[in-house]
Amino acid sequence: MADRKYWLFKSEPNAYSYADLQKDGVAEWDGVRNYQARNLLRDDIKEGDGILFYHSNAAPMAVVGTAIVVRSGYPDSTAWDPKSAHPDSKSSPDEPRWYMVDIKADQEFKEPVTLEAIKVLPGLEKMMVGQRGARLSVQPVSSEEWNIVTKLGLG
């Protein structure tokens, strides 16, 4: 796919790990409540795109595998579900404020690519996840970065 794009999704393994994703098969990536990330989910993240699945607040913090987008952005219905983990009364089915995508696990890394490694590896210095204070939970990744990280992880 010529216009395939690449992303990095952060998740705290305490809350939702790569193993959980493998177990679940397809997962709805809901609960994102940040406008910058929302715009990416709504406008830019398309079926077939590649995802680096990153464990934050973990030991070690690392990209642990890849996932594939199986459904492009659509309204996050958990926003108007008062029983959900992230309700937002300002979002409604008529005027959805938040978006999500569906993803499924692809290739688990043999060797997790740690944050420590990302910070020092040639070609990865610019990766957003390695920048100080980069809190965005959905980040763009260049095809060069994708190639380097997946090659390292898959061995």
Added chain:
DNA sequence: GCCAACGTTGGC
């Protein structure tokens, strides 16, 4: 557990 970064909220 601490705290820097930074997005959001609310008083004015």
Added chain:
DNA sequence: GCCAACGTTGGC
């Protein structure tokens, strides 16, 4: 519309 207070993220 400014900006201080507050809350959250997430590395350390």
